[in-house]
Amino acid sequence: MPAEPLSQKEIEDRLRELPGWSLAGDRIERRYRLGDHFAATALVVHVAQIQQELNHHSDLTLGYNTVAVSVNSHDAGGAVTEKDFALATRVEEIAPGHGAS
Numbered sequence: 001m002p003a004e005p006l007s008q009k010e011i012e013d014r015l016r017e018l019p020g021w022s023l024a025g026d027r028i029e030r031r032y033r034l035g036d037h038f039a040a041t042a043l044v045v046h047v048a049q050i051q052q053e054l055n056h057h058s059d060l061t062l063g064y065n066t067v068a069v070s071v072n073s074h075d076a077g078g079a080v081t082e083k084d085f086a087l088a089t090r091v092e093e094i095a096p097g098h099g100a101s
Protein backbone atom coordinates (compact mmCIF):
# COMPACT_ATOMS: atom_id res chain seq x y z
CA MET A 1 0.00 0.00 0.00
CA PRO A 2 1.74 3.22 -1.09
CA ALA A 3 2.08 5.83 1.63
CA GLU A 4 0.88 9.37 1.04
CA PRO A 5 3.42 12.14 0.34
CA LEU A 6 4.06 14.29 3.41
CA SER A 7 3.70 18.06 3.26
CA GLN A 8 6.71 20.33 3.70
CA LYS A 9 5.53 21.20 7.21
CA GLU A 10 5.04 17.54 8.14
CA ILE A 11 8.55 16.77 6.88
CA GLU A 12 10.03 19.67 8.85
CA ASP A 13 8.16 18.62 11.99
CA ARG A 14 9.45 15.06 11.72
CA LEU A 15 13.01 16.15 10.94
CA ARG A 16 13.07 18.03 14.23
CA GLU A 17 12.75 14.62 15.94
CA LEU A 18 15.71 13.23 13.95
CA PRO A 19 18.87 15.25 14.70
CA GLY A 20 21.36 14.95 11.87
CA TRP A 21 18.76 14.18 9.23
CA SER A 22 17.88 16.78 6.62
CA LEU A 23 15.78 17.26 3.52
CA ALA A 24 17.93 17.27 0.37
CA GLY A 25 15.77 17.89 -2.66
CA ASP A 26 13.08 15.24 -2.58
CA ARG A 27 14.90 12.91 -0.18
CA ILE A 28 15.75 12.80 3.50
CA GLU A 29 19.35 12.00 4.28
CA ARG A 30 21.92 11.59 7.03
CA ARG A 31 25.68 11.01 6.96
CA TYR A 32 27.20 8.90 9.73
CA ARG A 33 30.84 8.87 10.68
CA LEU A 34 32.26 5.59 12.00
CA GLY A 35 35.50 4.55 13.65
CA ASP A 36 36.94 2.88 10.58
CA HIS A 37 36.04 1.33 7.24
CA PHE A 38 35.08 -2.02 8.73
CA ALA A 39 32.66 -0.36 11.18
CA ALA A 40 31.13 1.64 8.34
CA THR A 41 30.70 -1.54 6.31
CA ALA A 42 29.06 -3.31 9.25
CA LEU A 43 26.55 -0.48 9.59
CA VAL A 44 25.70 -0.82 5.88
CA VAL A 45 24.99 -4.52 6.36
CA HIS A 46 22.82 -3.85 9.41
CA VAL A 47 20.85 -1.14 7.61
CA ALA A 48 20.37 -3.50 4.66
CA GLN A 49 18.84 -6.08 7.03
CA ILE A 50 16.41 -3.47 8.36
CA GLN A 51 15.54 -2.37 4.82
CA GLN A 52 14.71 -5.93 3.85
CA GLU A 53 12.54 -6.27 6.96
CA LEU A 54 10.68 -3.02 6.20
CA ASN A 55 10.71 -3.61 2.43
CA HIS A 56 11.83 -0.02 2.11
CA HIS A 57 15.26 0.75 0.68
CA SER A 58 17.51 3.78 0.79
CA ASP A 59 20.55 4.63 -1.27
CA LEU A 60 23.53 3.73 0.94
CA THR A 61 26.89 5.31 0.15
CA LEU A 62 29.90 3.75 1.85
CA GLY A 63 33.00 5.90 2.26
CA TYR A 64 36.31 5.27 4.05
CA ASN A 65 34.65 5.70 7.48
CA THR A 66 31.28 7.15 6.58
CA VAL A 67 27.84 5.91 5.57
CA ALA A 68 25.36 8.19 3.83
CA VAL A 69 21.68 7.21 3.90
CA SER A 70 19.37 8.88 1.41
CA VAL A 71 15.74 7.86 0.90
CA ASN A 72 12.34 8.69 -0.53
CA SER A 73 9.40 6.55 -1.55
CA HIS A 74 9.40 5.25 -5.12
CA ASP A 75 5.77 4.13 -4.91
CA ALA A 76 4.77 7.66 -3.94
CA GLY A 77 6.42 9.09 -7.05
CA GLY A 78 9.67 9.87 -5.27
CA ALA A 79 8.01 11.87 -2.49
CA VAL A 80 8.94 11.67 1.18
CA THR A 81 6.47 9.54 3.17
CA GLU A 82 6.06 8.04 6.61
CA LYS A 83 7.92 4.96 5.35
CA ASP A 84 11.05 7.03 4.91
CA PHE A 85 10.81 8.32 8.46
CA ALA A 86 10.13 4.83 9.77
CA LEU A 87 13.38 3.67 8.15
CA ALA A 88 15.28 6.72 9.39
CA THR A 89 14.03 6.10 12.92
CA ARG A 90 15.17 2.47 12.86
CA VAL A 91 18.60 3.50 11.57
CA GLU A 92 18.86 6.10 14.33
CA GLU A 93 18.09 3.36 16.87
CA ILE A 94 20.95 1.11 15.76
CA ALA A 95 23.60 3.65 14.73
CA PRO A 96 24.93 4.40 18.24
CA GLY A 97 25.58 0.69 18.79
CA HIS A 98 27.96 0.84 15.83
CA GLY A 99 29.77 3.83 17.32
CA ALA A 100 28.29 6.06 14.63
CA SER A 101 28.06 9.80 15.17
Ligand SMILES: C[C@H](O)[C@H](O)[C@H]1CNC2=NC(N)=NC(=O)C2=N1
Residues within 6 Å of the ligand: 055, 056, 057, 058, 071, 072, 073, 074, 075, 076
Ligand atom coordinates in the same frame (compact mmCIF):
# COMPACT_ATOMS: atom_id res chain seq x y z
C1 LIG B 1 7.89 -4.34 -4.90
C2 LIG B 1 8.53 -3.76 -3.64
O1 LIG B 1 7.69 -4.06 -2.53
C3 LIG B 1 8.58 -2.25 -3.75
O2 LIG B 1 9.32 -1.90 -4.89
C4 LIG B 1 9.24 -1.58 -2.51
C5 LIG B 1 10.69 -1.94 -2.36
N1 LIG B 1 11.47 -0.90 -1.68
C6 LIG B 1 11.11 0.40 -1.73
N2 LIG B 1 11.95 1.37 -1.31
C7 LIG B 1 11.64 2.67 -1.40
N3 LIG B 1 12.50 3.63 -1.00
N4 LIG B 1 10.46 3.04 -1.93
C8 LIG B 1 9.54 2.17 -2.36
O3 LIG B 1 8.46 2.57 -2.83
C9 LIG B 1 9.84 0.76 -2.26
N5 LIG B 1 8.99 -0.18 -2.66
